[in-house]
Each structure stands twice: as C-alpha cells, then as structure tokens.
Amino acid sequence: MTKLIDDPIFLTKKLIGFRSITPDDGGSLEFIASFVEQLGFQTRLFSTKGVKNLFARWSPKSGFKRTLAFNGHVDVVPPGKESLWNSDPFSGDIKDARIFGRGSVDMKSAIAAFLVALKEIIVEEDVNCSFVLLITSDEEGNAEYGTKELLKWLVKNDEVINECIVGEPTSSKLVGDTIKIGRRGSLSGFILCKGKQGHIAYPEKAVNPVEDLIDFLSKLKSLKLDDGSKFFEPSSLNISTIDTNNKALNVIPENSYANFNVRFNDQHSCSSLTKKIDSLASKHNEESNATLEIKYKCSGESFLTEPGQLSDLLTTSIKETAGVDCKLSTGGGTSDARFIRDYCPVVEFGLVGDTMHQINENTKVDDIVMLKQIYKNFLKNYNKKV
Ligand SMILES: [Zn+2]
Known part of the structure; x- marks a missing residue:
C-alpha cells in the first residue's frame, strides 16, 4: 500500500x-x-x-x-x-x-x-x-x-x-x-504540388512544381485571417516544411511538397479555414500549369x-x-x-x-x-x- x-x-x-x-x-x-x-x-x-x-x-x-x-x-x-x-x-x-x-x-x-x-x-x-x-x-x-x-x-x-x-x-x-x-485551434495542411518533370536546361518543356509552390506559399502567407478577438491573439499561419526529394541538379522534379499549420482563434473553425485555403488553391490552380492538392488534419478547434x-x-x-x-x-x-x-x-x-x-x-x-x-x-x- x-x-x-x-x-x-x-x-x-x-x-x-x-x-x-x-x-x-x-x-x-x-x-x-x-x-x-x-x-x-x-x-x-x-x-x-x-x-x-x-x-x-x-x-x-x-x-x-x-x-x-x-x-x-x-x-x-x-x-x-x-x-x-x-x-x-x-x-x-x-x-x-x-x-x-x-x-x-x-x-x-x-x-x-x-x-x-x-x-x-x-x-x-x-x-x-x-x-x-x-x-x-x-x-x-x-x-x-x-x-x-x-x-x-x-x-x-x-x-x-x-x-x-x-x-x-x-x-x-x-x-x-x-x-x-x-x-487556439490547430489545423495542419499537407500540400502536394504536381508539376511536370523535365531537363532543367529546357524549362519550357517542364512545369516547375518548386517555383509554383513557392508562389502559392507566398499567397498563403499573405492570407489575411483576422486581427484577433476579445480574448484571443490574431490567428497565425506558418509553413513548417518545403521539400522536393530531388537530389539531381539537372532535373526539374515532378512534385513538390510543403506542410503548414494554422493556430486559429474563435473567429474560425477547421472547416471554415479549410474552405478558405481550398478556394485560394483552386484559384491558383486555374492560373497555373501545376496542380495543388491539399490534405488537412484538424488537431482541435x-x-x-x-x-x-x-x-x-x-x-x-x-x-x-x-x-x-x-x-x-x-x-x-x-x-x-x-x-x-x-x-x-x-x-x-x-x-x-x-x-x-x-x-x-x-x-x-x-x-x-x-x-x-x-x-x-x-x-x-x-x-x-x-
Ligand atoms: Zn502537459
């Protein structure tokens, strides 16, 4: 005892x-x-x-x-x-x-x-x-x-x-x-950017998913979330990794990847944020030759x-x-x-x-x-x- x-x-x-x-x-x-x-x-x-x-x-x-x-x-x-x-x-x-x-x-x-x-x-x-x-x-x-x-x-x-x-x-x-x-709530996003692999000396024949992803991430970072609320700080979105798994110097890779996390206040929910980010991605996809796909994990509202x-x-x-x-x-x-x-x-x-x-x-x-x-x-x- x-x-x-x-x-x-x-x-x-x-x-x-x-x-x-x-x-x-x-x-x-x-x-x-x-x-x-x-x-x-x-x-x-x-x-x-x-x-x-x-x-x-x-x-x-x-x-x-x-x-x-x-x-x-x-x-x-x-x-x-x-x-x-x-x-x-x-x-x-x-x-x-x-x-x-x-x-x-x-x-x-x-x-x-x-x-x-x-x-x-x-x-x-x-x-x-x-x-x-x-x-x-x-x-x-x-x-x-x-x-x-x-x-x-x-x-x-x-x-x-x-x-x-x-x-x-x-x-x-x-x-x-x-x-x-x-x-605050926590939402993680996992981005796959699909391009077209090619020789780096002939970029016109490929679609560069690295540059496309960088472009999208900068739009994502400038997404205005809120100014905070009575009991909460402003929500924040941060990129945690960006990757291509590409070791070759003369290759434009097929895909690129990035993860991000949003710590959000009571003005959002995982689903409202997912919608907002998805619509940014669809707009980006319309204007670009590469294609973005985003998966999400909601760790808590x-x-x-x-x-x-x-x-x-x-x-x-x-x-x-x-x-x-x-x-x-x-x-x-x-x-x-x-x-x-x-x-x-x-x-x-x-x-x-x-x-x-x-x-x-x-x-x-x-x-x-x-x-x-x-x-x-x-x-x-x-x-x-x-
Ligand atoms: Zn503890």
Missing part, C-alpha cells in the same frame, strides 16, 4: 521516478490510485489500446450537489539524449532549491500539488462537494486514447462533472500570474470558457494565496482541455512552463508548495460556494 505523502515535493520526486514516457504510465497510475484510495476515493483504472487511464471519485457521506474534476497527465515527452542532462532525468534530483527531471514542470508536480491539496482539504474541512480525478498517460502523444476515453467512460457510467481544472503549466513568470480559459464563476473563483484564490493578479489567457499550444470543454466549463492552471520538454527540465521547489497552497485555497473556496 502506498504511504500517504504529505509533502508535495517528495510526492513530485516519487512521480518523476516512474519512467512514464508517453503513452506508458510506467506504473505511476497504480501508485496514484493507491494513494487516493487511502483518502476514500473510489478508483477505476482501465486501458484502451494499451493506454492506461485513471478515474477516481471522492464523495462526502452526506451526499453532494456539485463535482469538481481535476485533469492531468502522467506521461512525459522522451528525455532526449540522457547524457546531456546534469542528472538522471527520472531521479527528481533537488539542487539549489530546484527539482530536476522529466515531468517536473509538465506536469507531475501539478498532480502532486493537487493530491496533497485534496488530502488536506478532505482531512481538515467539512466537505460537501465531490472530487473527481481524470488522469491519463496519453497527452503528450497523439492523445487519442487518453482524456477522450476518460470522458467517454464518464458518460457511459453516468458520472457527472460540473467544473474542471487542468494542471498544465500556464504561469508565465510567477505561479498564478496566468491561467488559460481557452485555447479553438474554444473559450467565458470568464465567470470558475475563473473568478480561481483568480480570487490566487490573489488571496499568492497576492498575484492573474491574467486570463488563450495563448500557447493545445491541451486536453479541448476535449473537456464539450462536457463542462474548464480552466487550466499550473506552474511556470519555462523549461518544459527541455533538457534539465526543472522547477523551483517553492513554486510547487505555492501551487499546492493555491489549489488548496481554491478547493476550499469551491466547497464554500456549492
């Missing part, structure tokens, strides 16, 4: 010790399940296509009206070249008041902070709401069988959650200075949890605990909040994300303690409100 750990630093160190490279949980989910069972949580560990997920619920004996969920992931990105690390990436070494290791920022420390906060609230307070944990081991990978599966499982088992907090690192410089109330009760409660708890004024943001990459937003209001709040995914990922130990205190105060305030 897992001993209940009171110290969020020690618990973070323990979690870092599980080699949970996505989508492997490395045994960490059993550990967390056993930890929360001692607090009286009912747990359910299940796996889909080799991905493990943990659902856990704690309810007061007297019944409850509302449920607050916490979502997080135990999986981490690979450490990269381990010899470049100053210490073993799975040791959780503490040096100069910082804890080092893969997942120390993203996001085992947030899980540890939340678990200790929960423990303290359950022991110290008269709690009349219910708490749910949705912990996955497939967030850093393709996220197909992680939080999405947990949410499907909720519906199948008549489990309801009313609000959710995601422990991703959202802070900018100080713990609590930024929370995320939405995220943009979403916004309108500022309201949940974000107010969190910003107040941050101000009370850390004395920090909190900014509501929608920037950065995607997260599992994009799936949860279909089920209930969701906000994200965690540590300062400076070193996430880097060699020697680390965070200040004091920041983990502060995060635990803020989570605890938030839980306390949530309990008071319901």
Whole structure:
C-alpha cells in the first residue's frame, strides 16, 4: 500500500521516478490510485489500446450537489539524449532549491500539488462537494486514447462533472500570474504540388512544381485571417516544411511538397479555414500549369470558457494565496482541455512552463508548495460556494 505523502515535493520526486514516457504510465497510475484510495476515493483504472487511464471519485457521506474534476497527465515527452542532462532525468534530483527531471514542470508536480491539496482539504474541512480525478498517460502523444476515453467512460457510467481544472503549466513568470480559459485551434495542411518533370536546361518543356509552390506559399502567407478577438491573439499561419526529394541538379522534379499549420482563434473553425485555403488553391490552380492538392488534419478547434464563476473563483484564490493578479489567457499550444470543454466549463492552471520538454527540465521547489497552497485555497473556496 502506498504511504500517504504529505509533502508535495517528495510526492513530485516519487512521480518523476516512474519512467512514464508517453503513452506508458510506467506504473505511476497504480501508485496514484493507491494513494487516493487511502483518502476514500473510489478508483477505476482501465486501458484502451494499451493506454492506461485513471478515474477516481471522492464523495462526502452526506451526499453532494456539485463535482469538481481535476485533469492531468502522467506521461512525459522522451528525455532526449540522457547524457546531456546534469542528472538522471527520472531521479527528481533537488539542487539549489530546484527539482530536476522529466515531468517536473509538465506536469507531475501539478498532480502532486493537487493530491496533497485534496488530502488536506478532505482531512481538515467539512466537505460537501465531490472530487473527481481524470488522469491519463496519453497527452503528450497523439492523445487519442487518453482524456477522450476518460470522458467517454464518464458518460457511459453516468458520472457527472460540473467544473474542471487542468494542471498544465500556464504561469508565465510567477505561479498564478496566468491561467488559460481557452485555447487556439490547430489545423495542419499537407500540400502536394504536381508539376511536370523535365531537363532543367529546357524549362519550357517542364512545369516547375518548386517555383509554383513557392508562389502559392507566398499567397498563403499573405492570407489575411483576422486581427484577433476579445480574448484571443490574431490567428497565425506558418509553413513548417518545403521539400522536393530531388537530389539531381539537372532535373526539374515532378512534385513538390510543403506542410503548414494554422493556430486559429474563435473567429474560425477547421472547416471554415479549410474552405478558405481550398478556394485560394483552386484559384491558383486555374492560373497555373501545376496542380495543388491539399490534405488537412484538424488537431482541435479553438474554444473559450467565458470568464465567470470558475475563473473568478480561481483568480480570487490566487490573489488571496499568492497576492498575484492573474491574467486570463488563450495563448500557447493545445491541451486536453479541448476535449473537456464539450462536457463542462474548464480552466487550466499550473506552474511556470519555462523549461518544459527541455533538457534539465526543472522547477523551483517553492513554486510547487505555492501551487499546492493555491489549489488548496481554491478547493476550499469551491466547497464554500456549492
Ligand atoms: Zn502537459
């Protein structure tokens, strides 16, 4: 049986010790399940296509009206070249008041902070709401069988959650200075430009797909998307690769390829952008001898949890605990909040994300303690409100 750990630093160190490279949980989910069972949580560990997920619920004996969920992931990105690390990436070494290791920022420390906060609230307070944990081991990978599966499982088992907090690192410089109330959407495009192969000395007998693609990409880059909206930065379109696979110096190749990605705000959707870009491509095709074909992958629509009760409660708890004024943001990459937003209001709040995914990922130990205190105060305030 897992001993209940009171110290969020020690618990973070323990979690870092599980080699949970996505989508492997490395045994960490059993550990967390056993930890929360001692607090009286009912747990359910299940796996889909080799991905493990943990659902856990704690309810007061007297019944409850509302449920607050916490979502997080135990999986981490690979450490990269381990010899470049100053210490073993799975040791959780503490040096100069910082804890080092893969997942120390993203996001085992947030899980540890939340678990200790929960423990303290359950022991110290008269709690009349219910708490749910949705912990996955497939967030850093393709996220197909992680939080999405947990949410499907909720519906199948008549489990309801009313609000959710995601422990991703959202802070900018100080713990609590930024929370995320939405995220931009992400659409990737894969362009194939078909030309006609030929001798480079006789360009008139060929159709150059490289030059044609460059021409199209410059039109794509100058496509005006928007000027931003109330809670979002302007959308941005960026080209990630351009290629021909052509090694010969005297050949105009048959095809060329380019990929791009659009991070878009609430003024667009994957389908509206696809339409817009396709129409640009058809117009280009009419004027050119080469032919463009574009395939798309939508990784997530943009979403916004309108500022309201949940974000107010969190910003107040941050101000009370850390004395920090909190900014509501929608920037950065995607997260599992994009799936949860279909089920209930969701906000994200965690540590300062400076070193996430880097060699020697680390965070200040004091920041983990502060995060635990803020989570605890938030839980306390949530309990008071319901
Ligand atoms: Zn993360």
